[in-house]
Amino acid sequence: MDIFLMPGEYFVGDAQYRVRTLLGSCVSITLWHPALRIGAMSHFLLPGHGRRKADRPSDKPGMYGADAMQLLVEGMAQNGVPLAQCQGKIFGGGAMFPRTDKVRDIGTQNGDYARSMLQQHGIHVVSESLFGEGHRHLIFTIRSGEVLSRQVPPEPGWGSAGAKTA
Incomplete structure (x- = not known):
């Protein structure tokens, strides 16, 4: 069965599922x-924690990285999965607009935050596809643990304001 994650969503399931999403920053x-063939996937927008519950609409509980990670951890625990035996993978953090040397953009912040959270939880990162330009299509097949990632560069002629230039 296919599941599509929107920003701020997460999913935990068994081998019958394949989870897809589309990532920019x-x-x-x-x-x-x-061994258990149980997997989890998040799609978070911002590093850190939501300040108040009001900041996190109930339909988007994983908008912030720390909240999304906590949801994954709880979901895996409910399925009897020891985190130390999990493989972690990280994807996204792309630049949707040209990067400048002066500012650490949100994609870079998100990617760095994901790395630190996995390290804090003692989860071994076996693969990552982070940063670069454009967006990514992801497909996570829980049966095999395989994550297919295809990065799509921005269209030529798009400027930093997001308007197409002639």
Whole structure:
């Protein structure tokens, strides 16, 4: 069965699922337990924590990286999955507009934050596809643990304001 994650959503399931999403500056973390064939995937927009519950609409509980990670951890625990035995993968953090040397853009912040969260939880990162320009299409097949990632560069002629130039 196919599941499509929108920004701020997450999913935990077994081998019958394949999870898809589309990332720009957002980041997805996948967790996978090879023996149990249970996996989890997030799609978060911002690093850090939501300040108040009011900041997190109930239909988008994983908007912030720390909140999304906590949801993944809880979901895996509910399925009896020991985090130390999981494989972690990180994707996204792309630049949707030209990067400047002066500012650490949100995609870079998201990617760095995802790395630190996995490290804090003792989860071994086996693969990552972070940063660069444009957006990514992801497909996570929980049965195999495979994550297909295709990065699509921005169209030529798009300027930093997002308007197409002639």
